Amino acid sequence: MERNVRILGAPTDYGANRRGVDMGPSAIRYAGLAEELESAGVSPTDAGDLAVPHHATRDADAGAANAKHVQEVEEVTTSLADAVSTALAEGTTPLALGGDHSIAIGSLVGSARDADIGVIWFDAHGDFNTPSTSPSGNVHGMPLAAALGVGDFAGVEWANAAGLKEENVAIVGLRSVDGVEAEAIRDSDVTVYTMSDIDERGVTEVTNDALDVATAGTDGIHVSLDLDWLDPREAPGVGTPVRGGVTYREAHAAMELVARSEAMRSFELVEVNPILDQHNETATLATELAASALGKRIL
Numbered sequence: 001m002e003r004n005v006r007i008l009g010a011p012t013d014y015g016a017n018r019r020g021v022d023m024g025p026s027a028i029r030y031a032g033l034a035e036e037l038e039s040a041g042v043s044p045t046d047a048g049d050l051a052v053p054h055h056a057t058r059d060a061d062a063g064a065a066n067a068k069h070v071q072e073v074e075e076v077t078t079s080l081a082d083a084v085s086t087a088l089a090e091g092t093t094p095l096a097l098g099g100d101h102s103i104a105i106g107s108l109v110g111s112a113r114d115a116d117i118g119v120i121w122f123d124a125h126g127d128f129n130t131p132s133t134s135p136s137g138n139v140h141g142m143p144l145a146a147a148l149g150v151g152d153f154a155g156v157e158w159a160n161a162a163g164l165k166e167e168n169v170a171i172v173g174l175r176s177v178d179g180v181e182a183e184a185i186r187d188s189d190v191t192v193y194t195m196s197d198i199d200e201r202g203v204t205e206v207t208n209d210a211l212d213v214a215t216a217g218t219d220g221i222h223v224s225l226d227l228d229w230l231d232p233r234e235a236p237g238v239g240t241p242v243r244g245g246v247t248y249r250e251a252h253a254a255m256e257l258v259a260r261s262e263a264m265r266s267f268e269l270v271e272v273n274p275i276l277d278q279h280n281e282t283a284t285l286a287t288e289l290a291a292s293a294l295g296k297r298i299l
């Protein structure tokens, strides 16, 4: 049966320091997302953009220094969670377009609402900070901890993805982690595959292991793809680039394994920042990787 994909734009940069990632949904659409998805044999429907609160000033309205704009993040992720769970209930695969990575809280809450899910987090970063451990106060460094209810996020209902188990979460491509954040990840039951693991074992074996972790006993998986997972040479248009990421080919290989698993129930592309990009190449890359994850084949 043909897969119907529902595109959900989440044009927010409240979770990030550098402005511009709120233009990600437009950039990804203009790069030809719908056509790319059609070439993968899926039918996309574009549900447009979620409403994001607007401020005339930003820094002055940031709120708590240890969790900047958390009010706005709550608002956006709550509506994204509803849109994701509605998309799933109506038999479509939600594809959220960020926006910064804080939107993952909404994707995870929505995807976990009526199912037991696993998660693969393709990212240079762990995004496992909490307000008390974050060096920056930027919520895009916290969504995984938020959804799992780690530390300060315990019992924070709007942020916790009900029933999501650390045992079913895999981070792939990690190469930048803060001190206390690293301890929290080590103390958790989340499985981490660093770039060194990819160097040693190859992206295929690592991704297959991550798929095993995320699918074990679950109804399906959420795939969160932060474009800074790739090397900045391939994906320059991101706010927090880190050298030493995966190549274009490695990224496609991983996405093709995601497609082959047929386990993906929800998906997101985050952290594309057109202001920092060159000729929309990072957005274009995002569309190509989405097509691979949704089953595009050469022949």
Ligand SMILES: NC(=[NH2+])NCCC[C@H](N)C(=O)O
Pocket: 100, 101, 102, 125, 127, 129, 134, 135, 136, 137, 138, 140, 141, 142, 176, 177, 178, 226, 228, 240, 271
């Ligand atoms: N989704 C991202 N790009 N996250 C970057 C997080 C960077 C850093 N660890 C922080 O907490 O601020």
Ligand SMILES: [Mn+2]
Pocket: 123, 124, 125, 226, 228, 229, 240
């Ligand atoms: Mn990242």
Ligand SMILES: [Mn+2]
Pocket: 101, 123, 125, 127, 140, 226
């Ligand atoms: Mn991230």
